[in-house]
Structures are given as structure tokens and as C-alpha cells.
Amino acid sequence: MMTAAIVAREVVKKYASVTALDGFDLEVAEGTVMGLLGPNGAGKTTAVRVFATLIQPDSGHVEVAGIDVVANPRAVREVIGLSGQYAAVDELLTGYENLELIGRLYHLGKKGAKARAEELLEQFDLTESAGRRLKEYSGGMRRRLDLAGALVRKPKVLILDEPTTGLDIRSREATWEAIGELVASGSTLLLTTQYLEEADRLAHRIAVIDHGKLIANGTADELKDQVGGHRLEVALRDAADLDHARAVLAPIGHGEPVATQEDRRVVVPIAAAGGVLVEGVRRLDMAGIEVIDASVRRPTLDDVFLALTGHRTDKAAQNGEGVKAEETKNEEPVR
Amino acid sequence: MSAVGLAVGDGVVLAKRNLTRTLRVPDLMMSSLIMPIMSTLLFAYIFGSAIQVPGVSYTEFLLVGVFVQTVVFNSVITGSGLAEDIQKGIVDRFRSLPISPYSVLIGRTISDLANNVLSIVVMVATGLLVGWRIDSSVGEAAAGFVLLLLFAYALSWVLAVVGLSVRAPEVVTNASFMIIMPLCFIANTYVSPEGFPAVLRVIAEWNPVSAVTQAVRELFGNTNPDFPPGAAWPLQNSILASFLWIVVMLVVFMPFATSRYRKAVAR
């Protein structure tokens, strides 16, 4: 039988005015990658902070590597590696000093900490910037260094909160590779992400959280099947037509059409593909709504997300290229 | 490793990190190295010469006041440093590591102690250049420095509580000054409290800064007959009073700061 690297049961965490986790359940099998997906404010970071012993749940039970996080946080910290949502690096120390400090605090000794720091700098392609202070690093370099910090002790359970947000495509690939290697060597990974592509590619299983509750859990294919059918997707020239288009398309749909303002799209769940595309476009044309793109396709993870939470991920809404505003700095300022 | 050994070991690693930071921030360098030198020179030349007392040196009397004021001001870094580390998420990173839960506070107070040693060394050097002398035995002089540093260390824990309670780093400095300004100036640091209005005089007499200043003056042989310490018990028994104050501050504020820290980080 597979043992679980992370078990959460009925976890509740309340802040003054919000219930961030509201009876959250999760199970991550040892040696696997679990992608935790959810819209902004769903409770992903709160869950991560509970697993990493940074905050205590109000009630419920959490075990990481078989250790109770409330009863024995010290032992949990021995076996986890954490990289939080915002890079927690020391701006005034160099890249090398940051990693060496973490090694010392893991009690690797002077030599051990030095060797590990050099290894990680190499692995994350930061050797050239090793002697520069973090405040001279770009957002992406910082993120990579923070990630390297989570790997200093080759953790049994690695917890990463949006590890590739703000990284360019090349760095994202490099990060995925590093994560892949670690998982291949037997570590377990819990990763929150806004990139469905990332979850699709890295995660064995995906858990969807919303309003502090687990609302779906399975492999990407299972989740897509769960939503079922096909999708008719049209893109309009004018966002003002969205509501009208929804009404026009409703009769041919199998479920409620959903509009997204940002990319002026309407997605309609349909039972079967045959003939619907032509029918849909004809109806829109007759209603005087200008269509710039139309297609019928299998559901994507994004549709799963939409069906489950009622809205698309932020990233998808920005055509998959979006990064947080404060993190749009260019990679590698000097070249 | 024992719990205490671990806390101190991790604390020392973190203290080294804090000191490295201090040396790299011009503002912090200013306050721990340049300011003490400037204060020493200003007080020695401006005030020391303005108040001419025939036969005795007012400079000698003043400089101990400058020493005490400097270590009191330095304690602000404890609170602002903690608040900043928490705000920037660095403390979360540390807390995800298997370190002692006390090591962040121990590291911070140790680095601030080292910072005070640095300030005192430059002030002593500057003081000697402008004619300040210790007129006592080596043993007494050493005891004077130890007392000064112990007091500074205890005070760090007090200001740690301020930093951990206020939390917004920009506000911590202001809040701290509201505490340390009266502490520094309603005292015998530069003048004799004899001339203060009644209420202020009582406060000055029982101010721990006064006891420490008087004790260090006695241990350095820097007392001045024109500025008698006053008849209050803490000033007549300044060394004992200083130690009592230090013990009380540590006993009260170490656990207080620890519980504040737990609250501040567990959000």
C-alpha cells in the first residue's frame, strides 16, 4: 500500500473576517506530485502555510511525512522544503550567502553548507550571479534562488507555492526540470499553481480548492471526463455583445453558456460535436453579432476549473501569458 | 545538541547574518559608527567647552552620558530589524527550517550587542583623542564596560517588544523614540537632575539610565563634584541598582518578547 506524504483532514483556519480553510481535506501519496489549483483567495497559501508549520490550524488534523504538524513541528521542518508565494530572500546578502545561510540553519556544517550552495547555484544557472546581492537580481532570478533554498536539504516533502509565477519560459522549463529530478529521486511535491499547463505537465493528480474546501480531486484526464462532453467556444469582436451572445447560444447548449469579459469569449458546453459549430455561428450572425473565432473542442483543464469554480483562472483569462504585474520584470538584466 | 546549545548556535549564525547586513546598509553604519563619533566630538567640543568648570573636566563627565545615550539609541535597531524581517517574509523562511524557536530573537539581540561593542570601541577611541580618560583601575574600567553592555543587551529585549507589537517597520522607529527619548533625557546623562522640577526629578532619579550612567561614571572614575549624583537610593547605590534593573528587564522582557514574537509570526 502507498503511504501518504501529506494527509489533511477537516482542516479549519479562520482569520478575523474570513474562513480561509473550511474543512479542507487532502491526501498526497508518497513520491507523487500533487497540483493544488484554485482561484485567488481560495485558501491555497493558507493550506501551504499549515503544512509547512508556519501557522496552526484552528481544528482538524494534518500529517506531513507521517508527523503531526501541530504536535511536532520541529520534526516536520527536518523533512520539508518550502518556497512560499513571495520569494523570501535576503536582499542584502549575495546569492551564495543566502543559500549558505540556509545550509547552516539546516545544520549541514560550514563545509556542507558551502558545497550544497555551490551545487544549487550551478543547478539553477546562477553561478555567474553567485557573488551579487539579491537586490541586484531580477524577479525571476530571485524566484529561482528562493526555490533553490527549498532544496538545500533534499527534502522528503517539497512544498512550492506558485513556484513559476513571474518566470519566463526558459526559467520555467529549467525549474520544471529541477523539480522533475527531485521527484524522480523519490521526493513528494505539493505545488500550487495558476498555470493549468503546469499542473497538466507536472502533477500526477490535481486537487481543486475553492472557498477553503476541496471541490475536486483526480488526474487531469479524470477531471476532464468528469466535466464531460465538448465545448463550443466563440470569440466576439465586441465585448458589449457578450450577454446577447449567451442568450442566443443558450438553446443549442447542454448547460449554461459562460462569458469571459477579458478575452470576449463565450464557452458553451455541448453534448455532441456534430453540426453545432455551424449552427452556433449562424445564430450569432443572424443576431448581428460579429464573430472573430469559433471552435469546438474537448474540455481543457481550464474548462474544468471554470465548471467547478464558476470562473477561469487569472492566467487563462490573460491568454495563458499573464504574470503578476509586480513580477513582470525582465529576466537577467545584464547580458 | 541541547536546546540551549541549539538556540545559541542558530542564534550566532543569524547574528552573523544581521551584522553582515548592518555593514552593508549605509543608514545602519551611520547610526552605529558615524553617529557615536560625531556625538563624542560634538559633546566634547561644543558642550564641554561651553560649560567651563575650573579644575575639573566636564568632558569626562559628559562622555559617559554620550556612551549611554548611544547604546540606548542603538537598541532601536532590535525592534526595527525584527519588524522588517517579519514583514519581508524572511522570518517565515527561517521558521520553515529546523531551528530553535528562540534563535531569531537570540540572533537579533546578539548582533545588536556586537553592534554596541563596535560603537563603544569607536567612541572610546574618539574620546581618548579629545582628552577623555578613565581614572580608575583596569578591573573597574572593565566592569564599567560590562555593565554598559549588559544594560544595552537588556534594553534590546525591551525594544524587541516594541518592534514585535507595532510591526510596521516604518512606525517602529517612531514608537521606539517615544520610549527612548524620555529615557535618555529625563536622566543624569548630561546634567544633574537636582535642578529638574519635582516630578521630573523623581523620574530621573529612578530612571534605569540614570543608575547605569552614574554607575559607569563611578567605575570609570569620571564623577564630577560639581554634578553630585543626588541623594536618591538608586544613585547612591548605582552599581547595585543597575544590576537590579538589568535583571528585572531581562526577566520581564525576554518572555514578553518571546510571546510577542510567537503572535507576530503566526499570522
Ligand SMILES: Nc1ncnc2c1ncn2[C@@H]1O[C@H](COP(=O)(O)OP(=O)(O)OP(=O)(O)O)[C@@H](O)[C@H]1O
Ligand atoms: N494573514 C491573514 N489575515 C487575514 N486574512 C487572511 C490572511 N491570509 C489569508 N487571508 C484570507 O484568507 C483567504 C485565503 O487566502 P490565501 O492566501 O490562502 O488564498 P490563495 O488561494 O493562496 O490566493 P492567491 O491565489 O491569491 O495566492 C483570503 O480570503 C485571504 O484574504
Ligand SMILES: [Mg+2]
Ligand atoms: Mg496564495
